[in-house]
Every structure is written in structure tokens, then in C-alpha cells.
Amino acid sequence: MAFTPPEYDQLMPVMDDLLLAFSQLHRLSGSEDAERSATLLVDQLQSHGLNARIEHIPLLLSDPLSGRLALPEFPEWHCRAKTRSFSAHCPQGVSAALFYDADSTRARSDREWQRWAEQVRGKIVIADQGFEDYVQRLDAAQAVGLVHIWGSTENALHEETVGPIWGTPTPDDQQRYPRLPVISINYHDGQNLLGLCNLVTTPVHAVLSTEVQRQVKTCSLPLVEIAGQSPEFVLLSSHYDSWHEGVTDNATGNALCLAMALHFKPQAAMLRRGLRIAWWPGHSNARYGGSTWYADNYRQQLGQHCVAHINVDSPGCKDAVQVVINASGAESQAFLNQAVEAVTDRPARWIAPLGKGGDQSFWGSGVPLHFALREVPLEKTSHSPGSGGGWWWHTEHDGYDKVDLTLLWRDCLIHVRWLEVLLHEAILPLDVTDYLAKMALALNALSQRVDARFALGEIEKSLLALSEPVARLTQRASEEPTRWQPLLSRVVGDLHRLRYSSTDDFHYDLSYRGGAFPGFQELAADLSQTTPESGLMMMTQYRRQRDRAMWLLRKVHQALAEIDP
Numbered sequence: 323m324a325f326t327p328p329e330y331d332q333l334m335p336v337m338d339d340l341l342l343a344f345s346q347l348h349r350l351s352g353s354e355d356a357e358r359s360a361t362l363l364v365d366q367l368q369s370h371g372l373n374a375r376i377e378h379i380p381l382l383l384s385d386p387l388s389g390r391l392a393l394p395e396f397p398e399w400h401c402r403a404k405t406r407s408f409s410a411h412c413p414q415g416v417s418a419a420l421f422y423d424a425d426s427t428r429a430r431s432d433r434e435w436q437r438w439a440e441q442v443r444g445k446i447v448i449a450d451q452g453f454e455d456y457v458q459r460l461d462a463a464q465a466v467g468l469v470h471i472w473g474s475t476e477n478a479l480h481e482e483t484v485g486p487i488w489g490t491p492t493p494d495d496q497q498r499y500p501r502l503p504v505i506s507i508n509y510h511d512g513q514n515l516l517g518l519c520n521l522v523t524t525p526v527h528a529v530l531s532t533e534v535q536r537q538v539k540t541c542s543l544p545l546v547e548i549a550g551q552s553p554e555f556v557l558l559s560s561h562y563d564s565w566h567e568g569v570t571d572n573a574t575g576n577a578l579c580l581a582m583a584l585h586f587k588p589q590a591a592m593l594r595r596g597l598r599i600a601w602w603p604g605h606s607n608a609r610y611g612g613s614t615w616y617a618d619n620y621r622q623q624l625g626q627h628c629v630a631h632i633n634v635d636s637p638g639c640k641d642a643v644q645v646v647i648n649a650s651g652a653e654s655q656a657f658l659n660q661a662v663e664a665v666t667d668r669p670a671r672w673i674a675p676l677g678k679g680g681d682q683s684f685w686g687s688g689v690p691l692h693f694a695l696r697e698v699p700l701e702k703t704s705h706s707p708g709s710g711g712g713w714w715w716h717t718e719h720d721g722y723d724k725v726d727l728t729l730l731w732r733d734c735l736i737h738v739r740w741l742e743v744l745l746h747e748a749i750l751p752l753d754v755t756d757y758l759a760k761m762a763l764a765l766n767a768l769s770q771r772v773d774a775r776f777a778l779g780e781i782e783k784s785l786l787a788l789s790e791p792v793a794r795l796t797q798r799a800s801e802e803p804t805r806w807q808p809l810l811s812r813v814v815g816d817l818h819r820l821r822y823s824s825t826d827d828f829h830y831d832l833s834y835r836g837g838a839f840p841g842f843q844e845l846a847a848d849l850s851q852t853t854p855e856s857g858l859m860m861m862t863q864y865r866r867q868r869d870r871a872m873w874l875l876r877k878v879h880q881a882l883a884e885i886d887p
Contacts, residue, residue, distance in 0.1 A: 325589055325592060325742050325746070326588075326589060327738075328581070328585050328734065328735065328738050330731060332584075333581045333584060333585060333734065334727065334731060336366070336370075336577075336580065336581065336584060337577035337578070337580060337581050337730065337734075338577075338727065339366075340362075340363070340366065340573065340576065340577045340580055341569060341573050341574065341577055341722060341725060342722065343359075343362055344359055344564075344567070344568075344569065344573035344576065345567050345569050345573065345721055345722040346567070347359050347567065348564075348566055348567060349562060349563050349564045349567075349568060350385060350563060350564065350565065350606065350607055351381060351383055351539075351541045351563040351603040351604045351605075351606065351607055351608060351611075351612075352381070352383045352385070352537070352539040352541060352607070356541070356542075356562075356563055356603065357541075357542055359562060360376060360542035360543075360544050360562065360601070360603070361376075361542070363544050363562065363576065363580065363601060364376055364544050366580060367544075367546050367580070367583060370583075370584050370587065371587065372546050372548070372583055372584075372587055373546065373547065374544060374545065374546040375544075375545055375546075376542045376543065376544050376545070377542070377543040377545060377616075378540050378541070378542060378543075379540065379541055379542075379543050379603070379611075379612065379615045380490075380538055380539070380540055380541075381490060381538070381539060381540075381541050381603065381604040381608040381611040381612070381615070382490050382491065382536070382537075382538055382608060382611065383535075383536070383537055383538070383539055383541075383604070383607045383608050383611075384407045384408040384409075384483075384485065384534055384535070384536045384607055384608075385407065385534065385535045385536075385537075385607055386404060386405040386406055386407050386409065386481065386532075386533075386534050386607075387405070387533040387534060387535055388404075388405065388531075388532070388533045389403040389404050389405035389409075389503075389505035389506075389530075389531070389532050389533075390403055390415075390505075390529075390530070390531045390532075391403050391469060391505060391507065391515075391528055391529070391530050392415075392528065392529045392531075393518070393526060393527070393528050393529075394417075394527060394528075394529060395526060395527060396518065396526070399514075399515075399518065401507050401508075401511035401514070401515065402479055402507065402508070402511065403469075403479070403505040403506065403507050404479045404480075404481060404505060404506050405503065405504060405505050405506075405532040405533070405534055406452065406481075406482050406483055406484045406504045406505070406506065406534075407481070407482070407483035407484070407485060407534070407606070407607045407609075408483055408484050408485030408486075408499055408500060408534070408536075408609070409484055409500060409502075409503055409504040409505075409532050409534050410500050410501050410502050410503045410504075410532065410534070411503075411532060411533060411534040411535075411536065412467075412503040412530070412531055412532050413531060413532070413533050414531065415529045415530060415531035416446070416466045416467050416502075416503060416529070416530050416531070417466075417527065417528070417529045418444055418445055418446045418466040418467070418527065418528065418530075419444075419445055419446070419525035419526065419527050419528075420445065420446050420447075420448055420469075420515075420519055420525060420526045420527070420528050421441060421442055421445035421446070421447050421448065421525070422447075422448045422449075422516060422519060423438070423441075423442065423447050423448065423449045423450075426449035426450050426451050426456065427450050427451050431847060431848050431851035431852065432847060432851055432852040432853055432856045433851045433852070433853065434851070435459065436853065438459075438463070439459075439462070439463035442460060442463050442465040443463055443464045443465065444464065444465070444466060445465055445466060446465070446466050446467040446468070446469060446528050446530050447460060447465050447467070447468050447469070448469045448471065448512070448515065448516065448519075449468060449469070449470055449471070450470075450471055450473060451470065451473075452468060452470030452482065452484065452504060452506060453834060454483075454484050454485065454486045454832070454833055454834040455486075455834045455835070456468075457484045457486075457500050457502075457504060458486055458498070458500075460502060461500050461501055461502055465502060466502060466530075467502050467503045467504065467505075467530040468502065468503075468504045468505070469505055469506075469507060469512075469515070469528075469530065470504065470505070470506040470507070471506075471507060471508075471509060471511075471512030471513075471515075471516075472506055472507070472508050472509050472512070472705065473509065473705045474509060474703065474704045474705040474706075474713070475509045475510065476508070476509075476704055476713040477508055477510065478508070478713060478714065478717040478718075478719055479506060479507070479508055479717065480506065480706070480715060480716040480717055481565040481566075481606070481716040481717070482506065482716065483606070483607070483609060484500055484504050485499065485609040485833060486498050486499070486500075486832050486833055486834060487499070487609060487830075487832070487833065488609060488610055488614060488683070488830035488831060488832065488833045489608070489609060489610050489611050489613075489614025489615070489617075489618075489683065489830055490608070490611050490614060490615065492829075498832075503530050503531065503532040504532070505530060505532060541563075541603035541604060541608075541611075541612070542603060543600065543601070543602065543603055543612050543615070543616065544562070544600070544601040545598070545599070545600050545601075546583050546598075546599045547596060547597070547598050547599075548583070548586055548587055548590050548593065548596055548597040548598075549590065549593075549596045550590075550593035550594055550595040550596035550597070550745065551593065551594050551595075552594060552595060552596075553596075553626070553627045554594075554595040554596070554627050554628075554629050555595055555596035555597065555598045555627055555628055555629070556595055556596070556597055556598065556628070556629060556630045556631075556632065556741065556744045556745060557598050557599075557600065557624075557628050557630065557631045557632070557684075557689070558579055558582060558597065558598070558599045558600075558632050558634065558737075558741070559579070559599070559600045559601070559602060559613065559631065559632070559633050559634065559681060560572055560575035560576050560578070560579045560601055560602070560633070560634040560635060561575070561601070561602040561603070561604075561605030561606070561612065561613075561635065561681060562576045562601040562602065562603065563602070563603050563604060563605050563606050563607070563612075564606065564720075565606055565716045565717070565720075566717065566718045566720060567718075567720060567721055567722075568716075568720050569720055569721055569722050569724060569725055570636050570638070570639045570640075570709040570710065570712065570714070570715075570720055570724045570725060571635070571636045571708050571709045571715055571716065571720060572605075572634075572635050572636055574636060574637050574638040574639070574725060574730055575634040575635050575636060575637055576601055577638075577730070578634050578637050578638070578730065578733060578734055578737060579599050579601065579634055581734050582597070582599065582734075582737060582738070582741060583597075583599055585738060586741065586745065592745075592746060593745045593746065594745065594746050594747070594748065595629060595744065595745050595746075596745075597741065597745060598628075600612075600613075600616060602616075602681055605681060609833055610681050610683055610833075612681070613681035613683040613684075614683045614830065616683070617683045617684055617686070617687055621687060621827075621828075624684060624687040624688070624689060625687050625688040625689075625815075628684075628687065628689045629689070629690060629691060629744065629750055629811065630689065630690070630691035630692070630693075630744050630750075631682075631684050631689050631691070631692050632693060632694065632737070632740065632741075633680045633681055633682070633692075633693075633694040634694070634695070634737070635680055635681075635694065635696075635708065636696075636697075636708050636709050636710055636715075637695060637697065637729070637730055637733035637734075638725055638726055638727065638729045638730025638731075638732075638733055639697060639709050639710025639711075639712055639724060639725070639726065639729065640710070640712065640723075640724045640725065640726045640729075641699040641700075641710065641711075641712065641726070642697035642698060642699055642710025642711060642712070642726070642729060643697070643699065643700060643729070644671040644697060644698045644699070644700065645662050645666060645670050645671060645695065645696075645697055645732075645733075645736070646670055646671045646672050646673070646674070646695075646696045646697065646698055647662070647670045647672075647673045647674070647693060647694070647695060647696065648673075648674055648675070648676045648677065648680070648693065648694045648696055649673055649674075649675070649676065649692065649693035649694075650675070650676055650691065650692040650693065650757075650818060650821075650822070651675055651756075651757045651760050651761070651821070652690060652691065652752055652753065652754060652757040652814045652817070652818070653691055653693055653751060653752065653753065654751040654752065654753040654756075655673060655753065655756070656751075657740075657743060657751030658670065658673060658693065658740075658751075659673075660739070661736045661737075661739035661740050661743075662736055664735075664739055665732055665735045665736050665739070666732065666736075671698070675838070676692060676693070676694070676822070677836050678833060678834065678835075678836035679707075680694055682822075683830065685818055685819060685822045685823045686819065686823060686825075686826065686827035686828065686829075686830075687815075687827070688811070688812065688815030688816075688818075689815065689818075690750065690752060690810075690811040690814040690815055690818075691744070691750065691751070691752070692818070695733060695736060695737070696710075697710045697711075697729070697733070698710060698711045699711050699712075709724065712724060748803045748804075748807075749799065749800055749803050749807065750803075750807060750810075750811070752796070752799075752810060752811075752814060754792050754795075754796055754810065754813065754814055754817070755789060755792055755793055755796065757814070757817060758785060758786070758788055758789055758792060758817070759789075761785060761817065761820075761821055761838070762782055762785050762786055764821075764838035764839070765778055765781060765782050765785065765838070765839060766782060767838075768838065768839060768842055768843070768846065769782070771846040772842065772845045772846050772847075773845070773847070773848075773849045775849065775861070775864075776842070776845045776860075776861075776864045778842065778868075780868070780872065781868065781871045781872065781875065784872065784875040784876075784879070785875060787879070788875070788878060788879065788882065791879075791882035791883075791885060792813065792882065794885050795809060795810050795813070795882060795885055796810065798885060809881060809884065812881060813878050813881060813882065816874050816877055816878050816881075817874075817878065819874055820839065820871055820874045820875070821838055821839065822840070823840065823841075824839075824840045824841030824867060824870075839867075839871075841863070841866075841867035841870065841871075842864070842867055844860070844863065845860055845863065845864055847860070
């Protein structure tokens, strides 16, 4: 018996009503509008007969209120500025000479970083980037502040964060939060500022001030569950908090998830697996706090029963006509593309590994499938990483007029097809053999970038030795999924821990250290340009990460030993 196809005339009016309602609400977590939007969402779900509920969760929030840069020697000069979430709160301002770090986006050796630290100490630094790891270095070097010049030419100012901690911090994390104020200015004002600095022969002094409100507040996390025939479930998620009205980031994602709940509820009797949908708070001003809270509080359920996490962020954006997919790598590419081709008559423009972001808080939970639809325009003109590449991302301009309902319906249909397979088919769309090959390639590429003393050959050899037993297990799982698929999923969970994490299951990596095998990424440095102190630290990091990797791989080999040749 086939699923009933989704009907535009039934689902689109409900989605559009939600978009119009959310377009009037500034949904930053902790605000009255955010709580109002959560209640509105749950009311919608309940009015359609769904058993929706709200978890009330405490989150550490950092709300950027204002940022200002003044030049006392040039009182007529001014620019618009915004501070960052988790910037230091400095309403009284800090005063210092400006210093332009012209090479801020270039990789530096350890000794170059040491010379750089001497240059920036006591300065307000102007830079072409404002990533968290750079802010951490500025803080350690005792710089006074940071002025980040946005790299593309739109006039809008984008909201962002410099919080280095993923989710809610522990006591030991406290010292990592920036102690210096950070602001961002647009490209045009940045070039004017640099031009002014170049006109004079002595350093220009500036006063940089920020207002940031940091507080613990209880936030709503709406949830709905549609039970299946087994305890297994698929987790579909989207963050409902936003900067300003945030219609494409992420009211469109919220509307899509609402549509999936309405579509599959009447067909619950056909579901082999359940569908669990979460609308996260704290994505923006708590650094993925909502999804991290869920991972911490539902760890056992996720590890035992969750087969997939699909994150929905910024579908249906104006001009975003090209579909792309971010995926863990363990998914069958045929499965991912079949849904896209069925709807668009062509495969995804590309399928790339998941990066840092998108509420990917579940690498330590053992969930085997992780993926997310993304979309991009034919020609990208902004450095915006979200809202389908639109320049309005994280700005006051992300309104209802930035939505394309036709593209939103396209994205709904793609998700319906993915979910039909995951919720109904006995066999999960895993391609672990291909995942192993991609992991080996990534590890080999990393080994070319690290010093020979950080040998990765033993790990690569153990990884490649999994190919034959994994192929046998995959065959067994296709023949007897009830018996063998749980083992295959556990194997994939451990491979994800190796590929995407560098810590244990009960902690989270920092928000900025990504790439394949993140525990080894910071070892990609020229040891001849490294101080003895840093070299010792790097060797210690290498030994611990090597032993962790080999422990995980031994665990996988032992699990696969259950299979007869």
C-alpha cells in the first residue's frame, strides 16, 4: 500500500499562514515573541489532531544589543556597527590604537602567530574575518577589541556569534568566552576606515563599545511524535528562533516541518518507524543550545532507537534554485538523489560532508544517518552562508518577500520522499562501504598535511581492513534487516564518532574546529616553525587522538567479528 501523496491545496495554506504569522515576530530565544511563536506552532499542531507538547528548558543566552566605533581624532567619521553574540559586554568602551591585520585569513605557523601576538597586543584589531578561533587567539594575545569587516559588498549588517562553546557550557568552559568586545561593519565602511588609516603616518586611535545581555532563561522546545510500529524513529528538526523576523532563516524550515507532521499523521498506520519532530530554541543566541539540551536529556532514546536526523534550515528561499545536500557520508547517494531527481528531474548540484553548524549535536549519540537539504542561487554574490545564499541572511531584511513558495513546495516534496523511505522501508539507505572509502581518502589527504611524526598510517590501515567485513555485514543486513541492521547502525555510529568528533559521547567539540577527523586537524602545521612548547602539546594531542581512533576502530573490528566469514 503506497503513501498518499502530499496535496498542495491542503498543506501550503497552513505553511503560508505560519510564515505570515512568524514574519511579524522577532523570535530571538528568551523573548516574548519567541515564546509566542512556540505557542502558536503547538496550537497549530494540536488543532490538526497532533499530540504536540512543549519542553521548558534553561539556556544560557547572549543577546547582542549594540556596537559602536568612534574615532576621537576624526569626530566627523562614523559607521554603522553590530556586536556579536557572546562578545564581551563593554558599554563604557575600550580605547586603543587601530591595527589592520591584512593577513587575517591566511594560515600562519606557530612562530608567525607568536610574532602576530606581539603586534596585536593592546590594539583594536581590524580584520577581514571574525571566526571564533581567531577571536580566541586575539583574546589570548591581549588584544583590546576586534572590528570585523564583512567580505561582500551588501550594505546590510549581519548578526553572528563568537561563542566558542557548543550548547550550554560546563564550569570549565567559562574561561573560553571572549573577554574583548567584537563588532562587525560592512565592506564599504571597512574600506573607508582602512583608507583613513592609510592617510596618516601615526596610528589612529578608536573607541569601541558594545552592549551584550547575557542571561539564563527558560525557553520553549516544541515537540511532536507520530508513533510507528517499532520503537525506532526518525528525528526531523528545525530551529524556530531567529535574528529579527528571520523568515527564510528559519520560518520556512518551521513551516516545512509542520507540513511533514500534518502529512504523515493521517498515515501513521503505515509507519514502520515513528516520526519525531523538534523545533529548537537557542540556535542563534545559545550556540545550538536547544539541540544540545535534547541530546543531553534524550541520550538513551537517541542511541537505542533514532535511525536518522534530518535538519531543516532555510528551505524555500528566493533565487535558491539549485539543490545541494550536506550529509554524513554514510547515506546511499542513490537514496539522497532519487528524491531530488523525482521532484526536480536532476540530481543535487553536489553532496558534501556536513560541516560545523546546523544543530548537528548528535555525533556522540550513535545515530547512523545525518543529512540536510541546502540550496544555492545560480550566482552567489554574498558571503552569506545561509538563507539560500541570500544577502539578507541574519539581517532585518529577511522578510516574507524573500520566500519563494514554489521552491518551498519543491523542498517539501523532496523531504516527503526521503521520509517515506525512512519511515516505511525495512532496510536503511546506508552505504558504509562507500563511507569507509571516503573516510580513507580524507585521512590520506590529512596525512599529507601533517608532519611525518604524526603518522596516520596505522589508523588508515585499520580503517581499510574494515572493508570486507562491512561488505559482508551490509549483505546480511539486506537479507535479514531485523537481525543485522542494528549492528550495522552501531558500526556507523562509531565511524561517525571517529570522522566528526574528537571527544567522548558526553561532551561536545568546540564550535569552530571542523573538518574530517577534527582531533587531528590542528596538527597540520610545520613543526620546524613551531616552538618546543607548542610541539610538545601537539605531540600529546596526536598520541591521545591516535589512541582514541584506534580504540574506536578496535571496537568496530570486535563487533564485526560476530559475523561468520
